[in-house]
Amino acid sequence: MSTRRLSSKKTRSQPPPRSSDRRDAAIQELRRGAELADLLKKQVELIPEPNRRDAAVTNVGEISMAMESSLCILQSEMEHPSSPEVGVAAGCYSSDGGTGETNSGAVARARRVRHRRGRHGADFPIKEILTDAPENDRFHWRKYGEKNILNAEYPRLYYKCGYSDDHKCPAKKYVQQQSHNGTPFFLVTLIDEHTCETLFRDEPSSSSSNASQVLDFTKPSLSPPEEDSMPVSMHSYSYDEYLSSSLPAISPDGDRVKFSPGPGW
DNA sequence: AGCATTTGACCGCA
DNA sequence: TGCGGTCAAATGCT
Numbered sequence A: 001m002s003t004r005r006l007s008s009k010k011t012r013s014q015p016p017p018r019s020s021d022r023r024d025a026a027i028q029e030l031r032r033g034a035e036l037a038d039l040l041k042k043q044v045e046l047i048p049e050p051n052r053r054d055a056a057v058t059n060v061g062e063i064s065m066a067m068e069s070s071l072c073i074l075q076s077e078m079e080h081p082s083s084p085e086v087g088v089a090a091g092c093y094s095s096d097g098g099t100g101e102t103n104s105g106a107v108a109r110a111r112r113v114r115h116r117r118g119r120h121g122a123d124f125p126i127k128e129i130l131t132d133a134p135e136n137d138r139f140h141w142r143k144y145g146e147k148n149i150l151n152a153e154y155p156r157l158y159y160k161c162g163y164s165d166d167h168k169c170p171a172k173k174y175v176q177q178q179s180h181n182g183t184p185f186f187l188v189t190l191i192d193e194h195t196c197e198t199l200f201r202d203e204p205s206s207s208s209s210n211a212s213q214v215l216d217f218t219k220p221s222l223s224p225p226e227e228d229s230m231p232v233s234m235h236s237y238s239y240d241e242y243l244s245s246s247l248p249a250i251s252p253d254g255d256r257v258k259f260s261p262g263p264g265w
Numbered sequence B: 001a002g003c004a005t006t007t008g009a010c011c012g013c014a
Numbered sequence C: 001t002g003c004g005g006t007c008a009a010a011t012g013c014t
Helices: A004-008 A019-044 A050-079 A103-116 A196-202 A204-214 A237-246
Strands: A126-131 A141-147 A156-161 A172-180 A183-191
Touching: A019 A050
Parallel strands: none
Antiparallel strands: A126 A183, A141 A156, A156 A172, A172 A183
C-alpha cells in the first residue's frame, strides 16, 4: 500500500488539504489496497502446497478484511462526523446490511438497558465487531434469547456468559447476522467483560477442568475453523484484536465456543 | 439426568 | 403502543 503518496505530494504553496479531502484520499488508497488484496488472494490460491496456500490465503484474507474495516470506519466517519461510541467498525455495513439501525444505536440501547437493570451509571465496556465467525471467540456462551428486530433481515441472538450464574460473570453478546454484497457476516456486540476469566486465573486448582469448559467449541452446527481453514473472506481484524486483548491463555485442543445458528441460518 | 436451546410472555422505555 | 432485551418453562439433545 502506498501511504507515502498521501504525504509526499503536499507543497508549501498549496493550502493544506481539508481533513475530508485527506479522508477521501485515504479511502481511495484503501479501495485500491482491497482490490490488490483480492488479486493477491487469487494468485495465492494457485500455490500447490495446501499448508502454504491456506496460510497465505488466511493472511491475505485478513489483510483484505482490515482494509474493508478501515474503509468502513472512514466512510462512516464522513457520513457521521460525530464520533461513534465505539470505534471498531461502528456503523459499517449497517445502512444496507438489513437491520436498518446503526450499530451505535444498538450500543446505546445496551447501555440504557443495563443501566435500568441496576448497574447505576456503570461504565461497562461495549465492543462491536464485524466477523464471519461469531462463534469463534473461545468463550462459553449460553443463548438466552432470540428476537426479530424491526427491519432486520435476520433475528438478533442474545448470549450471556456460560458462567454468568456460577461466577456472576456479566459478559454478554448480541449476534446480528447481516449481509453485505451477498456476503453474510455478523455484527457482534460484546457487552461487559468476562470476570470468569479472572476467576479461572485466580483458581489454578480448578483451572484445568474449568478451562476445558470455557473453551467450548464442541458445537458442530457452526464448526470452528480448523487451522487450515480459517474463515478468510470476512475474517475480522477487529475480532482478532478483541481476542488478543481479552483472551485467557488457553490450550488449543479444548477450544470450543457454542454458537447455534437460528432458524434460516 | 443434566445441560443447552427454543420460544412465548413479560418488562421498561420512548 | 411498539420495540428491544430478558426471563423462564418447555423441549431437545447427548
